[in-house]
Amino acid sequence: MATRLNDKQIKSLLRKGEAGRHAVGGGLYFRVSREGSGFWVARYTANNKRREITLGRYPDKSLATAYAEAFQLKEDVRKGIDPLAEKKRPDMVKIRTVNDLAEDWLHNDIEKRLKHPQIPRRIYKQLLSPHFGELALKRVTPLDVRHAIQAITTSGRPTVANDALGYSKQLFRHGIRLDLMKSNPAEAFTIHHAGGIEKSRNRALSISDLNTVFQILHDNPVSFTRDNYLAVALLLILGVRKGELIAARWTEFDLDNAIWKLPEARSKTGAPITIPLPNAAIEWLEELKVRGYNSEHLFPARRTSQRRAYISDDTLNHALAKMFGKKTKPGDHPANKLGDAGIEHFTVHDLRRTCRSLLASAGVSPHIAERCLNHKLRGVEGIYDRHDYLEERREALQKITDQLGPIINRAER
Template sequence: MARTLNKLSALTVKNAAPGKHSDGGGLWLHKRDEGAGQWVLRYTIYGRRREMGLGSVQNVSLKDARSASEKWRGIAAKGLDPISERERERREAEKRLHLLEDVAADAFESRKAELKGDGKAGRWFSPIQNHILPKLGKKPVGEIDQIDIRDALSPIWHRKAETARKALNRLDIIMRHAAALGQEVDLQATDKARALLGQQRHQTKNIPALPWIEVPGFYASISDGTVTHLALRLLILTGVRSAPLRFLRVEQIQADVWTIPGEKQKGRKDKTPDFRVPLVPEALAIIEHAKAFARDGFLFPSVKKGVISDATMSRLMERRQMAARPHGFRSSLRDWIAEATETPLDVAETMLGHAVGNKVERAYRRTDFLEQRRKLLERWANHVTGKSGKLLKLVEAS
């Protein structure tokens, strides 16, 4: 005998007295004294009677309650428990709310404070954005395994080895971020993908540097007093990285010391100390010339807006068909220190702003070897300007 369905109407639901009212097919309205009501589906599975809540009368209409009842009756007819199936669907939906692209964006946001310029240049995120998210961004992070990662990176693993390495390392950070959010992820997936991808054929190349013996000739050739020439000359004389130099502000210079703020240094953390650069007479003269071009407080402005770009200095060297690049002058200086002076390692590495020693050693070291570095840069300026080739010997600070 067929069961009677749709016994209730919207009006009877609204005016129903407290108690239990059947709509047929296992759908019941449980009305309470205060007027509120709850939809309940009764069904039998594995010989066991169960009740499944379908929502309140205030939130679920009679029509929607019947539709849900029909759906879950169909599930029960297949021998599946509607309550268990609904929980499974909830978990699946929850997974879809934590797609890799969302977790990646959240991980990037949480790390911006550690990145130069709050990551606005995009260099941290771009390997993920360009090579991981197009293939895996819409996939729940909990479902990503080593096969997925291998397939995403295999096209560039050898062709763009350094980019692929960065993408894999940053994906590992994102997976750990997902775990911290409470997602069930495979924290070994990136390591297993690395094993599947194999050893990279491509070897990372260092930025080409001009041999230190050739630096005086190049220095003499950049003498027209333009912003580009002045910036390159100061870059050579100080051994600093390109970015701090390009964003050099007048107020960073006090007497004969240039102080680079900690947040402007490569790989900076919140507690990175400021870095002092001694300015020898040749460097101070260049700075005086550059002040004539200063705009908005920057000593090396670009033609239109902002500051001179690294590409501008690089193109000057490219036009001369030079293999070397501006960043390479740091290597030129370091090689000169090693080959033409007798300088303690601590002083030599501090010259380039490198951290020396372990964390404990750095905590107890209070000197930045400013005066020793000043002597070195005076000799380096003499070499660069063709004034002296005399061997310099520095004693280690006590």
């Protein structure tokens, strides 16, 4: 083995500036570039091939540190590890924390598999990551998972707790597939440890309920803004999904012909649909356009956001929850204005069920009502019946709008 160079000799070689490679000892070399810079290089043999790897720049990396790294490199080679090959491995091997794993899972699994990957991404980022996202994969335990799920359950969101548990299981199974984990810390839990067995909701509001609800919402414009008010009105008479409405762009609307062309990319069924607009809906949309100050969206974001230009998925949910006296952030103490008026709790999604119930009460045929809600027709009828029923749906939605319009269009604010 060549005589080991000392630090004084290394500095002398660098001052001379003669390009070349100089043996330090133990497989370590000091390389002087043509530009006069110094680098540490280690040479070794792996799989009968002579190989060379750069360890770093001098003096950023001292002689002692470089020599220690060269020694460890030789030990790795003896164990069958090729350092250069390891360095070229994909980024997957750099997944160290749960957050790293989650990003890989969301990008390489969820985004390719789900039409709406923003839902699991939001649940992970907001509800799971704060509890165990920064932990190393080897450190996360079932207790960490249980703590995160119980926090969601305690907040009164059993369905979300069940979803979060399901996503946790998928996340850690992804880690096992990549051979980054040997066990799944969420696997032993069931929905009984989260939100419990979910009962199918059947909540639909009556005309009497709606009369009270809109009166209270109308009388509390600070707690429930006009934009929220109009969003609830549109959801109720159009029967569309919340996500379809809040992300809508003005380019999708033809108010002169009273239609909304919901594109395939945002339709949950995966097919585009033309939605007829009742007269009252056109008036509300025109008001929203004025209120939007030339925004491309019907419901522009109410605060600067780099993530997207329209309101959050939780905006309407939180606004309605506060009207039922539910806390949506620390320090909140809202009054239960709807509950005190005798209104049984309902959610934003219950407005869609209410629309379907009102259509049935108005004598609308089931297949027309189902298409009003952008449901695919089932069975043989769904296979052979390709008629869009636009005019029939227009007549159906106008029937319930005639009932609800006077209730919604109260005195101007």
